[in-house]
Amino acid sequence: MIPASDPIDRVTAEVYRVPTDQPEADGTAEWDATTVVVVRVAAGEIEGLGYSYADASAALVVTKVLAPLVRGACASDLPYLRDAMDRAVRNLGRAGVVACAISAVDVALWDLRARLVRMPLLELLGRARAAAPVYGSGGFTTYDDDTTAAQLREWLELGVGAAKIKIGESAGAAEARDLQRVALAREVLGDVELFVDANGGYTPSQARRVERDLRDFDVRWFEEPVSSDYPAELAAVRAGAAMDIAAGEYCWGIQDAARLLAAGAVDCLQLDVTRCGGFTGWLEGAALAEASGISISAHCAPQLSAHAVCAVRRARHLEYFHDHARIEPLLFDGALEVREGSIEPAGTPGLGLTLGPRAEQFRV
Ligand SMILES: [Mg+2]
Numbered sequence: 001m002i003p004a005s006d007p008i009d010r011v012t013a014e015v016y017r018v019p020t021d022q023p024e025a026d027g028t029a030e031w032d033a034t035t036v037v038v039v040r041v042a043a044g045e046i047e048g049l050g051y052s053y054a055d056a057s058a059a060l061v062v063t064k065v066l067a068p069l070v071r072g073a074c075a076s077d078l079p080y081l082r083d084a085m086d087r088a089v090r091n092l093g094r095a096g097v098v099a100c101a102i103s104a105v106d107v108a109l110w111d112l113r114a115r116l117v118r119m120p121l122l123e124l125l126g127r128a129r130a131a132a133p134v135y136g137s138g139g140f141t142t143y144d145d146d147t148t149a150a151q152l153r154e155w156l157e158l159g160v161g162a163a164k165i166k167i168g169e170s171a172g173a174a175e176a177r178d179l180q181r182v183a184l185a186r187e188v189l190g191d192v193e194l195f196v197d198a199n200g201g202y203t204p205s206q207a208r209r210v211e212r213d214l215r216d217f218d219v220r221w222f223e224e225p226v227s228s229d230y231p232a233e234l235a236a237v238r239a240g241a242a243m244d245i246a247a248g249e250y251c252w253g254i255q256d257a258a259r260l261l262a263a264g265a266v267d268c269l270q271l272d273v274t275r276c277g278g279f280t281g282w283l284e285g286a287a288l289a290e291a292s293g294i295s296i297s298a299h300c301a302p303q304l305s306a307h308a309v310c311a312v313r314r315a316r317h318l319e320y321f322h323d324h325a326r327i328e329p330l331l332f333d334g335a336l337e338v339r340e341g342s343i344e345p346a347g348t349p350g351l352g353l354t355l356g357p358r359a360e361q362f363r364v
Helices: 057-070 078-088 097-116 121-125 145-158 175-189 204-217 231-239 254-262 278-291 302-310 322-331 357-362
Strands: 010-025 030-043 046-052 132-138 162-166 193-197 219-223 244-247 268-271 295-298 315-321
Touching (some): 010 057, 010 097, 010 322, 010 357, 030 097, 046 097, 057 097, 078 097, 097 121, 121 278, 132 145, 132 193, 132 302, 132 322, 145 162, 145 175, 162 175, 162 219, 175 193, 175 204, 204 219, 231 254, 254 268, 268 278, 278 295, 278 302, 295 302, 302 315, 302 322, 315 322, 322 357
Parallel strands (some): 132 162, 132 315, 193 219, 244 268, 268 295
């Protein structure tokens, strides 16, 4: 271990489970609650906070596998710690829950690092822009038309430049209803850009057919028309598409991002700070995308994504996902708000977030 000047002396992981405000589903999953694993790392009095939207088992990976490596180390030795964490999880497999655990620790380390030098995180990362544009995201397949329209109108009031609804209902078995809901969204949004996300719900030929139908509604972004497990199929949809094809939320590290980019699968690479290796993984992924001439967009976790998007030149926007937009101000004090369609990181040290008193009622 590298000798540390401000050694980390405490690493904790806590689990919070927040029920949805109503039943939710997309093309290939349904859920009634969201689980958040919150990691805190401290050097003396100064504490850093990170989190991931992950199964509770990620907390166990943090406390049993990662914490022994992090304790005694210095928060600024991020590359060293990242290397140590990667080696420690070799036989666990780094994808999925493990990548979420590593991401939450990485975010907490960046927060601690910034707080130790009393700097806003964005100042440490380096600023490419002052505020991150957001797009509204939700429009679940479980919603009736009134609920969908009301949610879209809420985002319009926030000044968003685009909004996204879920399609691919019941793994592509409800194509007519998908298009009816797209028509509704187009009507409510007026001139604001319309995005759709099928969460891999369609077959390849179905995705190509739906893509042609979506042109009638001036859809600009078709996310995971087919599963990201098959980059060549994504690329085939993209080849004839009149809109951007997006994917990348299941990139657990830059190797996954490299595979999508090498296949020519996306016009915009979506990376999730809470899955792809924290801010370290985000910056690496952004460099990789830049080298391929592809822009990136931040998937979910708006309170983290705002900093991430502001730090990268070719980052388009962040996903203001309904569940996370609701949960983050419930759990954290200092959560940033959307103003005129953007989130602007504040001048407070680190991320500016602390666990608030309301969090306790959701603790598992
Ligand atoms: Mg998605």
